[in-house]
Amino acid sequence: MPELPEVEVVRRGLAQWVRGRTITKVEVLDERSIRRHVLGAEDLRGNLEGARVVDAVRRGKFLWLPLQEDGQNNANDGGAPHLALMVHLGMSGQLLIEDAEAPDEKHLKVRLTLSPGTDTGGNVAPAELRFVDQRIFGGMFLADLVPTADGHPGGLAETPLPLVPVEASHIARDPLDPAFSxxxxxxxxxxxxxxxxxxxxxxxxxxxxxxxxxxxxxxxxxxxxxxxxxxxxxxxxxxxxxxxxxxxxxxxxxxxxxxxxxxxxxxxxxxxxxxxxxxxxxxxxxxxxxxxxxxxxxxxxxxxxxxxxxxxxxxxxxxxxxxx
The missing domain is CATH 1.10.8.50 (Helicase, Ruva Protein; domain 3)
Incomplete structure (x- = not known):
């Protein structure tokens, strides 16, 4: 099971390659990998397509992508994201950045096509974010974001948002979190x-x-x-x-x-x-x-x-x- 360092390595990669890009297409190839999203593949697709990835955030072993939703009312909420795509790696989950031309992995479960972008060094970013999971213990699902109890950022990220998914709000802060007491x-x-x-x-x-x-x-x-x-x-x-x-x-x-x-x-x-x-x-x-x-x-x-x-x-x- 990946622990904090492994999840943080993945988070940093997502922050480098995915942050700021818009999800243009969602393909669910195995619905077992979105089983925690109880409204199903169509609802997941409808919420993700057109949403912009604000950042990649981690608290402990929990990893999520806050989403700037398409058509969100910025005047009323200051532009704060309401939803996040949570990713649970489980025993064998992998998040891979791939070119669209790259062959599909044997255990590919979900494919997110992203708008054109570059990494933090100006390199052209691959077009797809793929969730691969051999043992299918991990998965993806949407979660509501709520304010943190202590007012500090929800977790480690480049953008300090004082928000945390409901499903992760009971998780304590980790030793690498600046807000750890x-x-x-x-x-x-x-x-x-x-x-x-x-x-x-x-x-x-x-x-x-x-x-x-x-x-x-x-x-x-x-x-x-x-x-x-x-x-x-x-x-x-x-x-x-x-x-x-x-x-x-x-x-x-x-x-x-x-x-x-x-x-x-x-x-x-x-x-x-x-x-x-x-x-x-x-x-x-x-x-x-x-x-x-x-x-x-x-x-x-x-x-x-x-x-x-x-x-x-x-x-x-x-x-x-x-x-x-």
Whole structure:
């Protein structure tokens, strides 16, 4: 499942190639990929054709394109968009920018034809935005935009709109969001009576962190995933959030984490951060930090929430009062 860095890589590509362009034609090739748009393909097409993409916005793992609707009454609402096209990548969803002449991908589900445009560097932009999804867990749907509760922008974007889709309004801000409040996060964290990794995966508490980056940040902060949240000191929580930011920024620099060909950016390229992982997926391999000290400590894997957690038994001591 793509996590924050992977979705942010896609968002940046959309901002570069799609922002400011008008959707001129919509083709739904598989209605299973728009199943969350309950009014169906014709309604989706009617709302999208003629709409201009204002920006590409991300909060946590949520991604949306605010739309300047055709014929919108700018005098009454100041031109603020009312609708957004939300995109859920799921396990294998891909948003690809392609020339119209490019062959259709095997698992192409939705094609959006765009008005002529250029990227931020003045290069001629490809004509189509394609949604490709092999496993069909992702999809596209329209969502109403509402004002954010705190008055800050809805998420990370080039255009600071204080709007968020209704479906994403319950999602907490992520560590890379300028409006993220550590104090609010820490207060809510201490009120929980659960393990720290379970809290990190709670998108209503802090968003964008999934299994991979939780394990990596906990390894970097030398915290075991079962450490009770109500025992976490402020400095430890602050260090953990800093490590979350660091690991996700490094993943962004590497284009995200790809374990197979399913996750790619808008140009079809895979990320290579998997080569830099210290804990996740490295069961039985040496802990890099211990190895630097001359110790032969092996990363262990534990079952966790129907998934796996990877830790160093020396660096990340299991707490006696741990909560899984």
């Amino acid at each position: 550590f104090d609010a996060f820490y207060q809510r964290l201490r009120a929980r009576k659960t393990g720290i990794k379970r809290a990190l995966l709670d998108q209503g508490l802090i968003s964008g962190i999934g299994n991979i980056y939780a394990d990596e940040a906990l390894w970097a902060a030398k915290l075991h995933f079962a450490r009770p949240t109500d025992t976490l000191r402020r400095k430890d929580a602050l260090a953990l959030v800093d490590e979350c930011r660091d690991v996700m920024n490094r993943a962004l620099d590497a284009g995200g984490t790809s374990f197979d060909s399913l996750y790619v950016n808008v140009n079809g390229a895979s990320g290579y951060f998997a080569r830099s992982l210290n804990a996740y997926g490295r069961e039985g391999e040496p802990c890099p930090r211990c190895a630097a000290l001359g110790l032969d400590t092996r990363i262990r894997r534990d079952s966790f929430m129907n998934r796996s957690s990877y830790t160093c038994p020396v660096c990340q001591r299991r707490p006696r009062n741990g909560r899984w």
